[in-house]
Amino acid sequence: DIIVVMGYGLLLPKFILQLPRFGCINIHVSLLPRWRGAAPIEHAILNGDKITGLTIFKLIEKLDAGPIIARDSIAIDPHIDKNDLTTLLNSKGTKLLISTLPDLFNKNVEFEIQKEDMATHASKITTEMRKLDFNQDALTVYNRIRAFAPQPSAWFVFNKERIKIIKAKLREGACEPSTIVNDQFHIGCNNGIICPTIVQREGKKPMKIDEFLRGFDFAVGQKINA
Incomplete structure (x- = not known):
């Protein structure tokens, strides 16, 4: 009767789109038409979006461009990471699908055309x-x-080694950008300071910053990515 797709990175061919009686629908983790494509959660956080959400829409032969059936929005916590936001959206997506299907089956849906x-x-x-x-x-x-x-984690290079920052805090302060500012391995940026709390060295497991500091050689004032 219906095909439901989520997190599938390919376009369905026309003959499949035409198979089910109620069509093929997709649960997309953004408020379409914003952030069509493969990585909507990452781009929402990268862009500093305040709000995101879910969109259920009818699949057509163009990526994430079909008519909208239902939406649900949520505020993005300014400190949430990709993993936690993904979990939250997946949970809400299940509930939105369950509440939407009866209206779809009863033909009680007004499709909204996306604004290109x-x-x-x-x-x-x-x-x-x-x-x-x-x-x-x-x-x-x-x-x-x-x-x-x-995962896969943001990274930088220090002394020819690639280091990932998995978790960090943001602190106010004026200092030289791309420079280690203290013995806690806090890193200066433009208009603020990044304070890593969980990092990962090449070939090693993620570790808290205290463990990292015990076995890592650096000096205050050294440059990052130099």
Whole structure:
């Protein structure tokens, strides 16, 4: 009677779209037409969005562009990471689907055509997109850490070693960007400071910052990504 899709990265061929009596529908983890594509949660956090949500829509032969059946929005906590936001959206998506299906089966749905001029694209995440640039605004860096946590994680290079930051805190302060500012391995940015709390060295497991500091050689004032 119906095909329900979620997190499927390919377009369904036309003959499949035409098979079920009530069509094929998708549960997408953004408020379409914003963040069509493969990584809507990551892009919402990267962009500093205040609100996101879920959209149930009818699949057509264009990516994430079909008519909207139902939506549900939520506020994005400014400290939530990708993993926790994904869990929250998946839970709400299940509830939204259960409440929407009866109306769909009873043909009690008003389809809303998406506005193409409002569409944005959430491209696939690349390794370079996860690289941290501490010359940027501190909030931008903090959002990048949250967007890829806990995996695959944002990263930077120090003394030719790639280090991931899995969790961090954001602190106010004026200091030299892309520089280690104290013996706690806090890193200066433009308009603020990033304070790593969980990191991961190459070939090692994630560790709390206290454990990292016991076995890592650095000096206050050294540059990051140099």
